[in-house]
Amino acid sequence: MADFAATHRITHEASLKMLQAGVAKANEIGVKVSLAVVDASGQMIAFLMMDGARFFSGRTTIKKAITSASQRLPTGYAPEERVLSMQIRMDGDFTNVLGGFPVTMQGQVIGGVAAGGAKEEEDAIIAKAALDALGLPKA
Numbered sequence: 001m002a003d004f005a006a007t008h009r010i011t012h013e014a015s016l017k018m019l020q021a022g023v024a025k026a027n028e029i030g031v032k033v034s035l036a037v038v039d040a041s042g043q044m045i046a047f048l049m050m051d052g053a054r055f056f057s058g059r060t061t062i063k064k065a066i067t068s069a070s071q072r073l074p075t076g077y078a079p080e081e082r083v084l085s086m087q088i089r090m091d092g093d094f095t096n097v098l099g100g101f102p103v104t105m106q107g108q109v110i111g112g113v114a115a116g117g118a119k120e121e122e123d124a125i126i127a128k129a130a131l132d133a134l135g136l137p138k139a
Helices: 012-029 057-071 080-089 120-132
Strands: 034-039 044-049 100-105 108-116
Touching: 012 034, 012 044, 012 108, 012 120, 034 057, 034 120, 044 057, 057 100, 057 108, 100 120, 108 120
Parallel strands: none
Antiparallel strands: 034 044, 034 108, 100 108
16 A cells, blocks of 8 residues: 555635635525535635624534534434434534535545535535535535
8 A cells, every 4th residue: 555645625716715605696596695615624724604694603604614524424324312322422513403414525535525505405505605616526
């Protein structure tokens, strides 16, 4: 096995593209949200709270992005009986609330993007629009 592996990463330009697309979608449907982008290790790359977004939305949104990147799945996938265990194992950073998506490049999860502060279904629509701004092939 090789000592090194080629990898991809999310740039700040890509993060800005996702934030702009998320804001545009939120404005289109008439809601105010927070948006977060994290890298594959869950470290914050970008965060934006729209004017008028609820103050608590920021923390939840960041957890959605971290969850989707670390679990390599959109948020909302876990059976209810596993949620508490996941929250403990992820030191409180796990959430099962809709609105987070992994960012996948050539089969490799390289981060997560999330929206929060509106209804869960709206958060998911906004986060998906942010992800789609990258024009990545569908997995």
